[in-house]
Amino acid sequence: MTTRPGPRQRLLDAARELTYSQGVQVGVDAILKQADVARRSLYQHFGGKDGLVAEVLRSDGGLDRYRQVMDAAGDDPRERVLAVFDELDVITSQPAFRGCRYTAAELALTDPAHPAHGEVRSFKEGLHRLMAAELTRHGHPAPDAGADQLLVLIDGVLAHAVTRPAARPALAARALAEAVFATSR
Structure with missing residues (x-):
């Protein structure tokens, strides 16, 4: 049985995919929908979309x-x-x-x-x-x-x-x- 990643990881995964396929101007709502998380999680983990985009780049490998x-x-x-x-x-x-x-x-x-x-x-x-x-x-x-x-x-x-x-x-x-x-x- 696989465990579903937590909200932080789902946000990173969704943002990594969407900012690459659609660009960094992709809307927050699209990221939240794909990650299946509440807006609150975005702000708790990254302080907002800017922080999320920066973290995607930092953690891209x-x-x-x-x-x-x-x-x-x-x-x-x-x-x-x-x-x-x-x-x-x-x-x-x-x-x-x-x-x-x-x-x-x-x-x-x-x-x-x-x-x-x-x-x-x-x-x-x-x-x-x-x-x-x-x-x-x-x-x-x-x-x-x-x-x-x-x-x-x-x-x-x-x-x-x-x-x-x-x-x-x-x-x-x-x-x-x-x-x-x-x-x-």
Whole structure:
């Protein structure tokens, strides 16, 4: 017998799904309906929708997924980073792919004080550190600059695949990522 998750988890699950499929502007009522919880639970657990959206981004596990893909590729820094682009090709080819939830939230939330902005920046900085660490291990002469280049490629793939999925932008970006590694030779 499986136990039904509590209201907090149901709110997170519903918000994670709906903010990805419909955007962060999805209505509170839709989230509450899908989570099957009272409005009071939203305020008790998250202080409101803004807190819920921030928690969805904080708890999404995006960096863990990047690390898992890289770890599965072995120990060679170049192969670890290129594996990210291979995985992005798989992800962006899925019919349900709707882009990067972090970038979408950053663009949609116009209030500069919204707590989600800090979560987006934290994720992007973490991804930058992850890429810079691999470039450092590879012997890249400017790992921070190289990580900036890789993030531009990753963000470009995630944006471009929304409008032109058949173009398979991750494959084009993979070739450019190889050029970033060639700089360290």
